[in-house]
Amino acid sequence: MIFAILGGTSTDNTSCNRWIGEVGQLVCGATTCVLLLTRPRRTSVALWTAGAVAAWTTGALTWFVLNSGGSRLPTGTLADVGYLAMPALMIPALWLHARRSGAITPESRGAVAALAVIAAMSALSFTWFFLSLSGKGAVAPWVAWINYLYPMTDTVLLTLAASLLTTRTGLVRPLALVVAFAALMISDEVYVQLADRAAPHTPFGTTLGYLIFSAALLVAVAEADGEAPGLPEGGRAWTFRPGLTLLLQAWGLMSIGVCTYVALNGPLPTGVPVPVFIVMVMALAAGLLFSARHPLAQGTALYQRIPAMSTRKRRLRKAASPRSLFSRRRTECR
DSSP states (O other), rough: HHHHHHHHHHHOTHHHHHHHHHHHHHHHHHHHHHHHTTTSSSOOHHHHHHHHHHHHHHHHHHHHHHTTSSSSSSSSSSSHHHHHHHHHHHHHHHHHHHHHHSOOTTTHHHHHHHHHHHHHHHHHHHHHHHHHHHHHOSHHHHHHHHHHHHHHHHHHHHHHHHGGGGGSSSHHHHHHHHHHHHHHHHHHHHHHHHHHHHHHSOHHHHHHHHHHHHHHHHHHHHOSOOOOOOSSSSSOOOOOHHHHHHHHHHHHHHHHHHHHHHHHHOOOOTTTHHHHHHHHHHHHHHHHHHHHHHHTTTOOOOHHHHHHHHHHHHHHHHHHSSSHHHHHHHHOOO
16 A cells, blocks of 8 residues: 555656556565564465465565666566466466365366366456557567466456355455456456557556465455465365356357457458467357356255256156046046
8 A cells, every 4th residue: 555655656757656666566475474484373375375475575566677768668577487387377376275175076076167267267268358448568478478378367366256155254355356357358358458558657556466466465465374376175065156166167258259250350460360269259159158058056955956856757757648538547447
C-alpha cells in the first residue's frame, strides 16, 4: 500500500513510478521467500512455493536492470526465464495443496485438468483476438510465443486458486491468491499487447498490478499455518460449484466464437501457423466436452440420486405399459 501510494503521487510515469513499483515487488518477493524458508516445519508445498517466488523475484530484478533505459520494452530476455519459472513451480504447489486440503480429489482430477485447459486456451484465444485488432507484430515469432505463455499460465493459476474458495475453512488465504493471480493475469495481458506494439514502457497501472500480485501473495503466505499457499488441511472437498464451472464453460464457448472471428478476418497473430491454431481450437473443444460430461454434478447429492431416479422411472413406465398390464392379468386369471 505504501509503494502504491508513493507511485500514485509521482507524476513521472517513466522513471519514478517504475522505480517505486519495481522496488516494491522486490521487497514483497524477498519477504515472502524469507517467511517460507524460515518456518519451523517446511513442507513440500512451502518449498515449491518458495522456489516459485524466488524465480519470479529474480525475473523482476533482471527486468528492473534491463528496463532502466531504452526506447522500447525489453522482450525475450533472461527476465522471462524467471517469470515463466514461477508458474512452472507454483502450479505443482497449488495442485499439491488442493489435494491435501480436499479441494481436488482423485475422482475430480480429470475434471479440474479440463477446466484448466479451458482457461488456458480461452486466455490464449482472447490474447490473439486483441492482437488481431490492434497488434503490429513488432516481436519475433519465438518472442511472441514466450509472451503467449504468460496469460495461459496465469489463468491456470487463477483456476486452481479459485478452486480453494469452495472449501469451508478460511477465506483470507484463497481470496488473497485469487486477487494475486487475477492482478498478474491482467498486467501480463497488458504487457503482451504493449510489447507487440513496441511500446516504450508500461503504464503505472500495469506496474501496480504486479505490485498487487506480489503483495497479495505475501498476505497469503503470511496467513498460512505451515501450509503455503492456501488453506490449512481439513478443508471440504471441491464439489464443482456450478458458478465457477459455468463461468469457465461460458468463457470457453465465447472463445470458440473469438477463434472463428480471428480465423475469418485474418491474418493470424505473429508466430501462429494454421496447424497450431487448429490444435488450440481442438484442445479447447475437447476441454469443453469433457467438462460438460464430468464436473457440474460431480460429488453432489443430486447427481448421485439421478441414476436411482432414472432406474425407478424406467421400472414405473415398464409396469404401467399395456404389455405389462396384459401379462399381469393373464397371470391373475391362471
